[in-house]
Amino acid sequence: MEASLFDRIGGKDSVKALVNELYTRTLNDPDLLPFFQDLIDSPLGIMKLKEKQEKNLQYILGSSNGEDYDLEFAHAELVDKGLNETHYQKLAQHFKDSLDELKVEDDIQQIIMGKLNDLQDVVLGK
């Protein structure tokens, strides 16, 4: 059987490291931080979001332990508050930088970034 992207990237530990790196960068970005303020203010908010994002990425990368989320529903309130393509592209760049930081191979990076690109309209409810 062909190895899934999840396996090729290094499994659960790698996804966890990727998610940590992604949110460190995202929460340090003054353009993106306001969207996360409610979560920062609530106990365990960011921790729970990271756990969900791990499950979500596991799903996207083809792990049988992943979980499929309704990404349009999850971001609808944020879109009402102004979440747009520019914010999405900034987060995607933080994602790309995180993959670089973790030294994920180029061919895997390209597939993952393609998948994220396909999700833009879903997240933004287009």
Ligand code: HEM
């Ligand atoms: C790469 C594209 C993205 C993916 C794959 C993604 C994934 C997710 C997932 C899986 C959740 C949890 C869903 C749930 O609770 O059911 C979530 C929630 C959230 N996302 Fe995203 N997201 C993306 C883009 C963004 C962007 C661009 C922002 C803002 C700059 C953002 C901000 C948030 C916030 C604040 C929540 C928590 C919403 C809440 O609990 O009310 N996301 N996202």
